[in-house]
Every structure is written in structure tokens, then in C-alpha cells.
Amino acid sequence: MAGTLRREPRGPAQADDQPLAIPSTPATGELRSLSRSRACSSILLVDDNEDGLRALHAVLEPLGQRLVAARSGEDALRRLLREEFAVILLDVRMPGLDGLEVARYVSSRARTRHIPIIFLTAHAQDVEQVFHAYAAGAVDYVVKPFDPEVLRSKVAVFVELQRERGERVREARARAEAEAIAGTLQQHLLPDRLPSVPTLAMAARYRPGERAARVGGDWYDAIVLSGSHVGVAIGDVVGHGVRAATLMGELRAALRAYAVQEPYEPGTVLTRLNSFVVRTHGAGMVATLLYMVIDLDGGPLRFAGAGHVPALARGADGATRFLDHTPLPPLGVDEHTTFKTWEAELDAGTTVLLFTDGLVERRDESIDVGLCRLRDALAAGPAELEELCSQILAEVPGGSLLQDDAALLAVRLSPVRSPRLELEVPAEPESVSMVRHRIERWLAQTGDGRDDVLAIKLAVSEACANAVEHAYGPESGHTLRVIAERSPTAVALQVLDGGRWRARRGSQRGLGLGIIDQLMDGLEIERTPAGTTVRMRKECEDECDGQR
Amino acid sequence: MSAMGSAEGSPDLPRRAPLARIDSGEHEGVHLVTVEGELDISNVGTLEGAAFDLPNEALGVVLDLSATSYIDSATLGLLFKLRHALQRRGQALRVVCGPESSARRVLDLAGFGSDLAGERDCGEAIAAIRREVVVHE
Secondary structure: OOOOOOOOOOOHHHHHHOOOOOOOOOOOHHHHHHHHHOOOOEEEEEOOOHHHHHHHHHHHHHHOOEEEEEOOHHHHHHHHHHOOOOEEEEEOOOOOOOHHHHHHHHHHOOOOOOOOEEEEEOOOOHHHHHHHHHOOOEEEEEEOOOOHHHHHHHHHHHHHHHHHHHHHHHHHHHHHHHHHHHHHHHHHHOOOOOOOEOOEEEEEEEEOOOOHHHOOOEEEEEEEOOOOEEEEEEEEEOOOHHHHHHHHHHHHHHHHHHHHHOOOOHHHHHHHHHHHHHHHHHHHOOEEEEEEEEEOOOOOEEEEEEOOOOEEEEOOOOOEEEEOOOOOOOEOOOOOOOOOOEEEOOOOOOEEEEEOHHHOOOOOOOHHHHHHHHHHHHHHOOOOHHHHHHHHHHHOOOHHHOOOOEEEEEEEEOOOOOOEEEEEEEOOHHHHHHHHHHHHHHHHHHOOOOOOHHHHHHHHHHHHHHHHHHHOOOOOOOEEEEEEEEOOOEEEEEEEEOOOOOOOOOOOOOHHHHHHHHHOOEEEEEEEOOEEEEEEEEEOOOOOOOOO | OOOOEEOOOOOOOOOOOOOEEEEEEEEOOEEEEEEEEEOOOOOHHHHHHHHHOOOOOOOEEEEEOOOEEEOOHHHHHHHHHHHHHHHHOOOEEEEEOOOOOHHHHHHHHOOOOHHHHOOOOHHHHHHHHHHHHHHHO
16 A cells, blocks of 8 residues: 555544544445545644544544544644645634634645645634635635535545645655766766866766666766876676765775775776675675776776676777676675786777666667667767767767667777977077976976976976086087976976086075975985986876876 | 077067066055066066155055965065065055965065065055054154
8 A cells, every 4th residue: 555644643642633532423425435545644623622633523524534632723734744634624713823823834834734624613713814814824614514515525535635646746856856866866966076187187977767767887987097097997897876875975985095005907997896795785785896907107907897787989080899807796796706907918008998788778669779879889980089088979879779778988098198399409598488488388288287387387487597508518509408297296307418517606595495495395316427406396286186 | 578498398488478467556555566577687677666656754664465476585585675665665565465475485485574565455454554654643
């Protein structure tokens, strides 16, 4: 039977909730059938007069509903706070809060506004007031002495209406809540944005299934493991809704922990993650996962899979292939599974697309058809990763036919792995600004906005100025070299000259060096007979996301 | 400037306009020097000439760096030298630059505080010098 909102107050304080001991009047067959076949609703009877209450009780008892008596307006309000009512029968004239005031209260509260009120009055002059009260939510009135049949049928109608409405509202509310919670969880548990790594382009998308309640389970993540390694993951927790979303969050947190502990061995990470899942959830959680470690310095892609669809790769030449590996069971199936690390040599500029089966699976066809369709979409897709993801989601496998939720994550190592700038300029004062401007442009071209541009410009200028002013004698024709190299988290700079470093004389001695020292994260001066090399290093400004 | 080689392959930069435009003049008895552009070892000598070129009766120097996008240790060195020289002559020095400017950051690095660069604009800086000198007298 559909759940009711009936809550039984208990304890001595609620003793007067007990049905009043009044002999019942005979009921009609129709009403009896209502009482037998329906869930119980509560009806609030408000009257300061004990006889009035008794009479109401006698009339309504055959409806088989729970009758709750309130002996004053204040009492009625208390009960309204505690319980949901199908209908309120409300005496107009009461000491203290009268019936009209109670009605105003009922109609002013969102939780009670929908409850129909039937006013009871013995006074003809009340009727006009009651009409005013219609505006305040009352739906009807009955003048005492009332006809039992009429009152009973009126109440019965409201009880029935409330039940229908209640079921609709409850169902809708439960559905909306489940969808909203799962959706919210999913949003919170997926990365707000992917970490920013200068030489690694990344884009990701998540799309819930065709019904919002199908949200949950699919996920992705990207984790900066070190200055030169980034882990990317995509997975699918079996199931949907709030539970799947929660499990996904747990899995994501655990993966991050294991990934940082074991930054170069995806197989080991999955092996540990699997035993974690089995230990903590037993058979309660099954999840597929594909985890890859990208070497920013150009080493092979290393990855491990647990029952997950293989990733797709698209070379700079446009050729596509699956990054195949021997299938192993999903996480949570067998505690003793050992996951192997696989390697793939990828040319610089290769795009790797990780995805979940929601993107390739359709009820009416084999998954191979979907995989081929995705591969074709990748081959034909744009180079820019955000556009690529949007286009794939829009085209594969055709909009509303997506039945399951789906996630995809695209990554591409940029062809220039460690951007480097090398300049050789005349050792003259005029060269300093030239170097400075060139460095500034290079920072803008290769950076992601996290450089302390002024600090780097200043440090390079100061080192160049020192070389110009002090390294050489008056003879001309010398040059100085500047080398700038970017790693994912820092900019390294070298200024090389062919002379000897001499500190400035006089009151401003070492001012330039002092500036470099204050601004840079590393400063090293190497003097040899062949010349002086100043090595400096400046970290990017904020911590990369993912390194928590 | 002579030709520049570059291992990167995109070497020659176009010849540029002068790094900075430096102007000076007298305002309410104060020597005002304005620098528009960048200051470094290649042109700090020009600034030095402009700054020291003040009449003996001037109350002091206001160096307006509001339109200066870059200064370096050569500029700081000049400021130390200028402040020292002006102090001995009983003349005041004020520097004006934006609160978030790179010039401000470099001044901060050198520990130049609000006594040198505390005013928001040239008008305030000139007024400050006038107050200071009146008090002294």
C-alpha cells in the first residue's frame, strides 16, 4: 500500500488523541467501503465545546479515519505542527484563538496551506465572516446543527482528494529528491575543473542518462602526481542514483590516495584499489576503471584497466586505434586479482580519449558497433579538445538515444614537451630590454597565467645587466646567452657570459643580485675561467590542482 | 644596437622606439620628472641627468613613475643616490607610482617606504614636499 504520512503520537501527553468513546452512528455502505479500502488519513476536529467534539466524532467515525480532537485554537496549531491532516473541521467561535485566526495561520504556512478547512458555526451572523475566510483558505462551511450525511460526505471527499494528491506529491517529491541528490553529489564528486598542466591539454564531460534518476556512477579524474607525471582515470560504478554517486566519491578519493603513493605503477594502484573495494564493500560495490599515467617528458603511456572499455588514441596524423589490453575483472569482484601495467608508445600530439560504456552501448546493438561509431567520431572530430568532447557527446550515439549516463575525458600531450627559449644577444645595455621583452612574450606563449612574469623579467634583466656591465672589459663583440625552459611547475633560466662575474662596487653593490635572490626560488652562480653562468628557477604561482 | 643571433630561429626584432620618454619641468617650486615607458641600464643615465638637473632654489624632486611599466636595480640605485644627494642639499624627494604597479613592487623590494612613495599622485607629492620644506624653515 502506498505509504501514508500518518504518524502516531505516543505517550501520555497525547492521551487526548485517543478516539473519543462515543457510540458510532450507523454508516452507509459506501462510506464503509471507503474506510476498508483506503489508507488512513487524519482529520483535525477543532471545537472548544466537548459536546461539539463528540457530535463530530460520531458523525465522522464511520469514515474509518483517524480523528484528532483539539479543544482550542492554540491546541489546533500545536497539532498542525506535528501531523499532516487531510481536512480540518473548525469551529468559528472559540475563546483565545478563534477559528478565523486558525484558518489564517493554516493558509499562511507552506506546509499547511493545502489543507482544506470546513468551518462549523452555530451563528448565522458568522456566515459572512466565514465567507471572508474563504479567501484565507477555507473551502466550505457547515451551519450547526449540521446534517450528518452532508458533513460526512463532504469530509469524505476531502479525504479522498488529499490521498490522491498526497500520493502524487509524495511520488513526485521522492523522485525529484533522488534526482537532485544524485545530480548534486555527482557534480560535487567530479572535479570542478581539471588541473592545469602547461604541456598537457585536457577536457572532460559528464552527461546523465536519459532520465535524471540515471545520474551517478560514471566519473573521471585527473591527478598531478609529480612535476612530470599526471594520472587520468575514468570509471563506472555499477548502479545509479545516490548510492552509486556516493560510492563513486569514495572510489575517487581512494584512487587519489593510492595514485600519489604509487605514481608510476597504474597496475599496482588498481590492485590496491581493488582490495580496498572488496575489503570495505564486500559484494556491495562493483566498478570498472581505466587508469593511465602520462609522462610529460615523453615516456610511454602506462595504464591499467579493470573491466573497463579500452581508451582510444588518435595520432597527430589522424590515425585512430584502441589502446587494447587483456580484460581483467572490474574492481570489487575478486580480492586476489593482480592488475598489470600496460604501456603504449604514443607520438607527441596524440590525443587519448577515455570514456565510459554509456557512450557506446545501446540496447538494440552490440557494443562493437558503438565502439566503431565512437572511433569514427574521434577520427573525424576537431583538434581542440573542448570542441572534440562537445561534438562527440552531441553525435554519439545520437542524442536522446543515450540510455545510460556517460563520461569522457580527452587528453593530449602537446608536441613541444619542454618549451625552451634560447637567445644570444650582444653584451650591450640595449640588449637587456630586448631579452626582457622576448622572455615576456615567451612566458605568455607557453604559460597558463601562473607565472610571476615581473619576477622572471626582473631576474633575467638583472642577470643580463650584470653580465653587460661587469663581465666584460671595454672591448666589444661579446655576446651573452639566455636559456629559458619550462617544466609543468616552474620556469628555469640561465644567463651565460664569457667573462667573470664581479659584484658592483659602491653603495649599490649587489643590488641586482639581491633582487634576483628575493624574487627567485633558486639562484646559483657558477664561475669558471670560461665564463659565468647564473642559474635561476621560479615556481609557478599557485599549487597545481590535484596536489592537495 | 647590433644584430642579434637567436638559436630559436626567429631572431631579429624590429628596432624599437626609445624605451622611455623622460620629461622634466618645474611645478610650484618643485622639480617634476615624468617617465613614460621602461627604465633599465640602457636609459637610467638619461633619467639621472633629468633628475639632477634641478635649480638650487627648487624645493625638491617628484619622480612620476605613474606611466612607467618597468624599473630595475639601476633605477633603485639612482633613487638611493638621488635621495642622498638631495638630503645634503636640503631638498626633498618623492616618487609617485600606482599601488599595484610593477614599479611599486620593485620599490618595495628595496624597502622604499611611504616616506618616499606614499602619495597617490603628483599633486599630493608636490604638496607634501611644500609642507615638509615649510616645516623645516
